[in-house]
Amino acid sequence: MTFLEMLQGAQQRNGSMLCVGLDPEPTRFPLGMTSNTARIYEFCARIVDATGDLACAFKPQIAYFAAHRAEDQLEQLMRHLRANYPHVPVILDAKRGDIGSTAEQYAREAFERYGADAVTLSPFMGFDSVQPYLKYPEKGAFLLCRTSNPGGDDLQNQRLASVEGQPLLYEHVARLAQGSWNLNGQLGLVVGATYPNEIERVRDLAPTLPLLIPGVGAQGGDAQATVRAGWRAKGPIVVNSSRSILYASSGIDFAEAARAEALRTQQLLRASLPVMSDLP
Amino acid sequence: MTFLEMLQGAQQRNGSMLCVGLDPEPTRFPLGMTSNTARIYEFCARIVDATGDLACAFKPQIAYFAAHRAEDQLEQLMRHLRANYPHVPVILDAKRGDIGSTAEQYAREAFERYGADAVTLSPFMGFDSVQPYLKYPEKGAFLLCRTSNPGGDDLQNQRLASVEGQPLLYEHVARLAQGSWNLNGQLGLVVGATYPNEIERVRDLAPTLPLLIPGVGAQGGDAQATVRAGWRAKGPIVVNSSRSILYASSGIDFAEAARAEALRTQQLLRASLPVMSDLP
Numbered sequence: 332m333t334f335l336e337m338l339q340g341a342q343q344r345n346g347s348m349l350c351v352g353l354d355p356e357p358t359r360f361p362l363g364m365t366s367n368t369a370r371i372y373e374f375c376a377r378i379v380d381a382t383g384d385l386a387c388a389f390k391p392q393i394a395y396f397a398a399h400r401a402e403d404q405l406e407q408l409m410r411h412l413r414a415n416y417p418h419v420p421v422i423l424d425a426k427r428g429d430i431g432s433t434a435e436q437y438a439r440e441a442f443e444r445y446g447a448d449a450v451t452l453s454p455f456m457g458f459d460s461v462q463p464y465l466k467y468p469e470k471g472a473f474l475l476c477r478t479s480n481p482g483g484d485d486l487q488n489q490r491l492a493s494v495e496g497q498p499l500l501y502e503h504v505a506r507l508a509q510g511s512w513n514l515n516g517q518l519g520l521v522v523g524a525t526y527p528n529e530i531e532r533v534r535d536l537a538p539t540l541p542l543l544i545p546g547v548g549a550q551g552g553d554a555q556a557t558v559r560a561g562w563r564a565k566g567p568i569v570v571n572s573s574r575s576i577l578y579a580s581s582g583i584d585f586a587e588a589a590r591a592e593a594l595r596t597q598q599l600l601r602a603s604l605p606v607m608s609d610l611p
Numbered sequence: 612m613t614f615l616e617m618l619q620g621a622q623q624r625n626g627s628m629l630c631v632g633l634d635p636e637p638t639r640f641p642l643g644m645t646s647n648t649a650r651i652y653e654f655c656a657r658i659v660d661a662t663g664d665l666a667c668a669f670k671p672q673i674a675y676f677a678a679h680r681a682e683d684q685l686e687q688l689m690r691h692l693r694a695n696y697p698h699v700p701v702i703l704d705a706k707r708g709d710i711g712s713t714a715e716q717y718a719r720e721a722f723e724r725y726g727a728d729a730v731t732l733s734p735f736m737g738f739d740s741v742q743p744y745l746k747y748p749e750k751g752a753f754l755l756c757r758t759s760n761p762g763g764d765d766l767q768n769q770r771l772a773s774v775e776g777q778p779l780l781y782e783h784v785a786r787l788a789q790g791s792w793n794l795n796g797q798l799g800l801v802v803g804a805t806y807p808n809e810i811e812r813v814r815d816l817a818p819t820l821p822l823l824i825p826g827v828g829a830q831g832g833d834a835q836a837t838v839r840a841g842w843r844a845k846g847p848i849v850v851n852s853s854r855s856i857l858y859a860s861s862g863i864d865f866a867e868a869a870r871a872e873a874l875r876t877q878q879l880l881r882a883s884l885p886v887m888s889d890l891p
Contacts, residue, residue: 354713394709394716400724402682426709428733429674430760433634436674444680453708455735455755457762475735480710482737485787486780492772500766500780507765 334449334471334517337420338541339567342387342610344418348558349597350388352424352545352573353378353408355395359578361585371396372404376411378577381590383416385597388569390543392424409445420448422543422569426475428453434463442467449473451521451543454504458512471517471541474508476533477501479523479546501529502536509537519543522561524552524570530560541567547596548575554596558603572596614729614751614797617700618821619847622667622890624698628838629877630668632704632825632853633658633688635675639858641865651676652684656691658857661870663696665877668849670823672704689725700728702823702849706755708733714743722747729753731801731823734784738792751797751821754788756813757781759803759826781809782816789817799823802841804850807833810840821847827876828855834876838883852876 332340342348355371357364364370379389389412396405412421423445427437441450441464449471452461464472477487487501494503508518522533524546533542542561546552547570554570561568576596580588604610612620622628635651637644644650659669669692676685692701703725707717721730722744729751732741744752757767767781774783788798802813804826813822822841827834827850834850841848856876860868884890 356712392713392716394707394713394720397682398716398719398724400682402677402680426707426733427674428708428735428755429672429706430758430762432636433672433674436672436678439678440674444678453706453733453735455708455733455766456758456760457765457767459760459762461762475708478710478736480736480739482710482739482741485737486735486783487737488773489771489780489783490773491769492777493768493770497772500769503769504766 333469334420335541337418337448338387338471338569341419342567345384345387346601346610347385347387347597348562348568348570348600348610349386349593350390350422350543350569350571351378351382351386351576351593352571353389353391354573354577357399359581361581362583368399368401371399371401372407375408377586378589379408379412379416381586382576382593383419385590385593386419388420388422390422390424390571392573405445409447413446422449422451422471422473423447424451426451426453428456428460430456430460431463434460438464438467442470449519451475454507458507461512465514465517468515468517471519473519473521473541473543474504476504476508476520477522477526477529479525479552483523502532505533505536509540513540521545524557527553527556527560530557534561534563534566538563539565541569543569543571545571545573548572554599555603558600562604570600613749614700615821617698617728618667618751618849621699622847625664625667626881626890627665627667627877628842628848628850628880628890629666629873630670630702630823630849630851631658631662631666631856631873632851633669633671634853634857637679639861641861642863648679648681651679651681652687655688657866658869659688659692659696661866662856662873663699665870665873666699668700668702670702670704670851672853685725689727693726702729702731702751702753703727704731706731706733708736708740710736710740711743714740718744718747722750729799731755734787738787741792745794745797748795748797751799753799753801753821753823754784756784756788756800757802757806757809759805763803782812785813785816789820793820801825804833804837807836807840810837814841814843814846817846818843819845821849823849823851825851825853828852834879835883838880842884850880
């Protein structure tokens, strides 16, 4: 089964385009766990258990584990996900980008050590920095394309004189990912929810790629605009929400509050689908 | 002391522009250690001890540790470096690139957990992905600019219609790093040794930034051309060599062979300096 098939299966099964981002910040953990870095796994596992039937994917952000020497807790979390939610793909958000031999090591880290189903990658170093990940045919890779931060403009929005049609840099990345770079259909793109026009533009250039769209929720992206701009019958979207779910409550009811927020977001995304269409 | 001062101090003290890259591949370890991932620290420490008086910097590549669950051995290596070579800066090669809150976690990983003096970063997500690293005033950050791999062309060599003077993307990155992004003088640039003309171009655009130049040695860059293109009295270069030093011999004499190769490279780089000039 390819990553894309796994993703579409999870979307159908859970009726969801929602990806739950796992960015554990111990200082924001609820009462009784606050600032306890030994409880990163436990916090994440409780969130996963509260939302596992509402999500089409989980996305742990590796920096939040590495900063606290908690790689072992990330491994434990991956085992928990595999054992209990084998149908829900896990996207390891690592945004690696390096050349041949080093990229091979990063691919091994993501796919063999952690058993992730897909990763996020930076395209800045070009195709040979992406290629080592494509050697795992059942795995996916989302390339950064148009990111949701203000600085995303600095390079991604520059217009290229040297490419036919003078696309913006992010448009060029979208074309490469849909075209010559996508050897085995394993690629997807990361596009921020804060720019619906740009999601639509990316979708036009990459009609069948899965789009990973962070920025709904705490970052302020509009769910309805996001779905309308990005979703197509043959072009799935994976809409990530992290902080607004993880930290919906700082009380002992944090898991219930996370579920309520995840359900609200899942429903909001579903309700934004065109009439008469359905997932995937 | 700033990172730049530390680097220049080490260059003068050891008469060296050589950075020893630590990319431990257990399958290439010498006889008796081959494929033993428990001996990553030991292998690296022996290389460090054999070259500590010949290098102006060490550059551990984190992927080679992470792929083998060896973060603890990287920590041990960093302690060894701090204790025995406190004057030689350590550049953690991680090529991270993410936004605000996540970048803060990565900065914490590099500077607080591992105690690195500088990191490598991707500029693709723009200034706000770099900014969190600049909050550590005594630390440095090398931005990917023009990388030495063939795919480096794919994006970095595109010409920008939307920026005055229509620079190539990597030229634009060099200007930003020398200019508006370089709030506290902490930035440097990564430029591959395989393209001396482009090193010279980057040096023209960024006259005072330290340039980290990988690709001499195993990757085939020419040491003399590299120094002539990049070195300036007020613009230091840090020329990295990894595999040709680490794997100079696969016998029990690997550390001696590493020293001989490091000495050869250090001397070759020094001999390429303009007559009558000296480090730094």
